[in-house]
Amino acid sequence: IALFNVLLWPVVTRLMLRFVVFSLGFFTFLLNGLFFYLASFFVTGVVFRNLLVAIVSALLVGVFNTLIANLLSIDDDAAFYRSTVERTMRRLRSSKPAKSYPGALFLEIDGCSETIFRRAIDEGYMPNMARWLHTGSHRIVGWETDLSCQTGAAQAGILHGNNHNIPAFRWVEKANHNRVISSNGPKDSPLIEQRISDGNGLLARAGAARANLFSGNAQDDLMVYSTLTSLSQFYRPSYYVFFSNPYNFLRTMTLVVGEVLRELWECRRQIRRGVWPRIPEKRRGVYPWVRAIATILLRDMSVYTLVDDIFQGKADAIYATFYAYDEVAHHSGVEDRDAFVVLHELDKAFARIERATHEADRFYHVVVLADHGQSKGATFKQRYGVTLKDLVVSLLPAAIKTHHELDTHEGWGHVGALVTEVAHAQGESKVMNRAVERVTRKRTLDGEVLVGPEYQQERDEQAGRQVAPKDAELIVLASGNLGLIYFTAWQERMTLEQIDAAFPNLIPGLITHPGIGFIMVRSHQYGPLALGAEGVYHLQSGQIEGENPLAVFSSYLPQHLLRTDSFEHVPDILVNSFYDPAKDEAAAFEELIGFHGGAGGNQSLPFLFVPSHWAIDADGPIVGAEEVHRRLKRQLAALRDGTAEL
DSSP states (O other): OOHHHHHHHHHHHHHTTTHHHHHTHHHHHHHHHHHHHTTTSSSTTTOOHHHHHHHHHHHHHHHHHHHHHHTOOOOOHHHHHIIIIHHHHHOOOOOOOOSSOOEEEEEEEEEOHHHHHHHHHHHSOOOHHOOOOOOOTTEEEEBBBBBBBBBBHHHHHHHHHHOTTTOSSSEEEGGGGTEEEHHHHHHHHHHHHHHOOOOOOOOTTTTTSSSOOOTTTEEEEEEEEEOOOGGGSOOOOOHHHHSSSSHHHHHHHHHHHHHHHHHHHOOOOOOTTTTTTTTGGGGGGTTTHHIIIIIIIIIHHHHHHHHHHHHOOOEEEEEEEEEEHHHHHHHHHHHHHHHHHHHHHHHHHHHHHHHHHHHSSSOEEEEEEESOOOEOOOOHHHHSSSOOHHHHHHHHOOOOEEEOOOOOOOOHHHHHHHHHHHHOSSOOOHHHHHHHHHHOOOOOOOGGOOOEEEEHHHHHHHSSSOOOOGOOOOEEEEEEEEEEEEEEEEESSSOOHHHHHHHHTHHHHHHTTTEEEEEEEETTEEEEEEOOOSSETTTTOOOOOOOTTTTSSTHHHHHHHHHTTSSTOOOSEHHHHHHHTTTEEEESSSSEEEEOOOGGGGGGGOOOEEEEEEETTTEEEESSSSHHHHHHHHHHHHHHHHHHHH
């Protein structure tokens, strides 16, 4: 068997790579089983009844090896180094000299605030990050996001230097038949990048983008939402490194199954111990598998890809997103031990990447950063028994056709994008394309394959069980603890005076509700206003009447709101939940207990963990994702020009 793996496995997997990748590696199970079956003809005493038995045996051997390695605490990093880094070094070593200046590698931990990052270091969950900090190689620099603290606005700002006209994770464009634009929509993210890009993004000069929402104008991109135009980008040498070793993939798949079991255990633990808040109803069904894909499969694929990038040494800047913490913290809680264990595993992954930077011919500075944080608290519905949509409708004088989207399904977005590309890919396996197209025909709308909750929502709209956006008179959206309310009978944004005339109970009912901290509207007479239960903040003049409704929030919030007010698609009414600084709690309008998207708490306070000599904060506090872009861009230019300290 070992001889077959050495001689035949690399050849066969390279020839069959497109099938291996499309099956997310499960095809390797079949190949490994085939080698077991062939070996039985040459080894006395080894007999398999049929090929299926050989496949199952190969799978069990791989699973057993992984379990024994974990139970006996065998050095997993050493195994990774031998199976991946050394092979990559041999494959990519060349006589071509490396570039004379170092590159930069940006590793984004999606959704991790500065507070949580520091706590993970202090409590021993991230020993490698602690080593960087305590040896003085790196330092932590905090920064503040824009009002919309979510990946769409944050990565648009960081990677492209422009997040104008992105008021939330999703928004309504009234003039476009009430189209709801979603930051991670397979059709929407390319449209957003087209709008925000000037061609000179963070990665425009010899850059590489990995598993991001936007490309940063990188010429070399992989698993990037906004540029996912052909399945051929998945058939890359870096993925060959991952899939061509049966041990590597079997190990990863075993860990995926283990992560599913762990999610089931952690959910039961919270129920058993009475942890509150908790959302067990959101952790059922396929969620454990969605979590496992984010925390294990995508993480391992990204690490292999980045090691490959480092040894090639072609890219001046590489930016990769790791979604694991964000996914788990949404459902388990930002401070739950479950979320900290995810950070521990990311710490080990980053150490593997760091080791590659020391072995490669070209050195890369490693920067760990977050695009936003997360805030905590029981949801709006858990606290008050109604959703934001229910509250709004109850304050209107008559029944009104309403469309609402109060949940975000990022995991299913990954699946839908991939299946859509497979079904319509050009120049790939026609047999594969036709098979997928037949299976997905009933789930395809305007060329996009709908899966998961989006498919059910579309069915409900077609059956009349839910109002479609184009037919709605009222649209209510949620982005964490930020709510957006649109009345579509008015093509332009409604003024405060128009809202009061048409819906006299709405504004008073919203601002006096205990779950709402403030709302933002535009007055024809006074301009943009932030209204609270006991006071008004005039955003243009800074004048305050009564109690300041923004007093418990960031001092930068008035300028964030004033900027958002200028956006083309800002809602008629922008709603932000309450924030209790004593408890450090807010309330999401989505059913998530760790959330981000609006104002209040650590959701707007991420971090940059940069080489200590990078004077990234020399010009003062960093406020807004666009400012992060400007300062990182300047540092990359200094590396290229040789003016930066190495």
